[in-house]
Amino acid sequence: MVIGTNEIKKVVLAYSGGLDTSIMITWLKENYNNCEVIAVTGNVGQDAELDGLEEKALNTGASKLYIEDLQKEFVEDYIFPSLKAGAVYENSYLLGTSFARPIIGKRLVEIALAEGADAICHGCTGKGNDQVRFELAVKAFAPTMKIIAPWRTWELKSREDEIEYAEKHQIPLKITRETNYSKDMNLWHLSHEGLDLEDPANEPKYDQILELSVSPEKAPDRPTYLTLSFEKGLPVALDGKKLDGVSLIKALNKIGGANGIGIIDIVENRLVGMKSRGVYETPGGTILYHAHQALETLCLDKETQHFKQGVSNKFAELVYNGLWFTPLRESLSAFVDQTQQTVTGEVKLKLYKGNITNVSLTSPYSLYNEEFASFGEDVVYNQQDAAGFINLFGLPITVQALLNKVGE
Structure with a gap:
């Protein structure tokens, strides 16, 4: 639905300074009677992309630019709840763009209401x-x-039309027609879509597109070891050093990126019904997910662990589909938080050329009992008990087999 141009006097624009939003300030003023445009950038860890943003926004017609530092809230209220849930979309995607949008959207509303704006504008296709x-x-x-x-x-x-529009209106861009990949970067990941990647038959040009990582082939010929400490499902220390969430992820991005960790090339099912192909770099996040899942194998009982797998999938679908601010997502988080009460301990990992290997798992709440699991002699488990268990567990199979025999 096209909103009447006379209704709009002040617009809050979700502004990244990328191709889409770079031209939108000018376009909004042209099409909405020279309305006031207030640009808002949510800093979720895009680093260098923020350089020169204010000057660019003001020079292209914005009345002001808010740059909101959302990194701490992003990690604590969005990334870590998803990590604890083990949420992975379609077994591959660690939701880097998905859970960054709700926090930015929430802040857009807060600023729009404070500014008395008539509308919120975004640059999504x-x-x-x-x-x-x-x-x-x-x-x-x-x-x-x-x-x-x-x-x-x-x-x-x-996007070619957008570049022409920018050139016509003398709007500066950081890309060219040859480097016109659609990218999204934050503290958690960097995504790449478009150009040659639109054809799944094309091998990604990793030498050209990777920014957080090196390809596994270019990673060191020696492994890197690290130890992560968790308390109630939350990562709290790296190699024994306490770190806040933002600092921890940044440190792991450097370590993981240098070892070629967390590069995936996937075809995913979008919410709107089509498939899309993208390359994602999530070095630190991949390490955290691996370590957290490994620790859960030690600390969660079988029924909880297996039931949580279904919760993880549903949680990922909700986040991917934009349903963060819903009762179901909040309820699933409450369940997840309960499961994490004993997910405390240390995980030592070995990183080598894109691979992560478990080295050591320890926890004061470990459910692994060496006496029960041992192949050696023990006094805590009577192996003769297994016969009765198998008879009862297999009773439905026995009954079915007897019935089949009568019918022969």
């Missing part, structure tokens, strides 16, 4: 998942707020 994630976050906190999504209404049909 009509084909992607992010439009849903942003807009559901807006609905959760400002259900009557108007939303402007230029990609669904404007005359530009491709």
Whole structure:
């Protein structure tokens, strides 16, 4: 739905300074009677992408730019709950873009309400998942707020059209037609889509696109060892040194990236119904997920561990689909938090050319009992008891077999 141009006097724009939002300030002012545009950038760890952003936003027509440091909240309230849940979308994707959108959307609403804005604008395409994630976050906190999504209404049909628009209006860009990958970077990951990656038959040009990592072939010829400490499912220390969540992820990104960890090339099912191909770099996150899952094998009982696998999948679907601010996601988090009460201990890992290997698992709450599991002589387990157990456990099979025999 196209909003009447006369209704809009002030717009809050989700501003990254990338191709889409770089031209949107100018486009909004052209199409909404020179409305005031307030740009908002959520700093979720995109680092160098923030350089020169304020000057660029103001020079292209924004009245002001908010740069909101959301890194601590991003880690503690979004990344770590997903880590504890073991949420992985389609067995591969660690949700780097997915859980960054709700926190930015929430902050957009807070600023829009404080500024008395008439609408919130985002630069998501009509084909992607992010439009849903942003807009559901807006609905959760400002259900009557108007939303402007230029990609669904404007005359530009491709990224090439956008570049031409920028050139016509003398809007500076950091990309060219040859480097026009669609990227999203934050503290957790970096994604790459578009250009040659749109054809799944093409091998990614890792030498050209990787920024957080090196390819496994270029990783060192010697392994790197590290030890992660967890308390109630949360990572709290690296090699014995206490670190806050932001610092820990940054440190693991460097270590993991140098060892070629966490590079995936996947075809995923988007919420809107189509498949898309992308390359993701998640070095630190891949290490954390691996270590956390390994510790859970030691600390969770069988029934809880197996049931949680289903919860993990559902949690990932909710996050991927933009349903963070929902009763079900909150309820699943409550369940997950209960399961994590004993997920405390240390995990030592070996990193080598893109691979992660467990070296050591220890926990004061370990359910592994060497006396019970031993192949040696023990006095705690009577192996003769197994016969009765198997008879009872296999009783339905026995009954079915007897019935089949009668029918022969």
